Amino acid sequence: MERINAEAHLMGLYVYEALCDVSPVLHAFAKKGTKPKPFRTEPYALNGEKEDKSEQQEEAERLRAEIYMKQMMRAGKNWGKKQN
Structure with a gap:
């Protein structure tokens, strides 16, 4: 069953x-x-062989998201300020 x-x-x-x-x-x-x-x-994959690759992909995606967040935080600090 x-x-x-x-x-x-x-x-x-x-x-x-x-x-x-x-x-x-x-x-x-x-x-x-x-x-x-x-x-x-x-x-x-039913036996878990491909899980290692997906964990690596998740780690890479997490790192990309962290880098993107840092870039947006830097851009946010200058938001609305006039540049000469």
């Missing part, structure tokens, strides 16, 4: 992702030429 439940959950993940990928096209105010995101080319 647990295996059937896991398979149903996995199928739900694929359906959900497919709907999210096509959702830009279904948007009522989508611009002409809007294309759906490409569908996943490889299946979800």
Whole structure:
């Protein structure tokens, strides 16, 4: 029973992702030429092998966000000041 439940959950993940990928096209105010995101080319990793890459991606994304935040804080300090 647990295996059937896991398979149903996995199928739900694929359906959900497919709907999210096509959702830009279904948007009522989508611009002409809007294309759906490409569908996943490889299946979800069930044994956790790909998790290391996703952790590295999360760390890289966190660092990019931190750098962006620092830039915005620097820009905010000069907001509204006249430059000569």
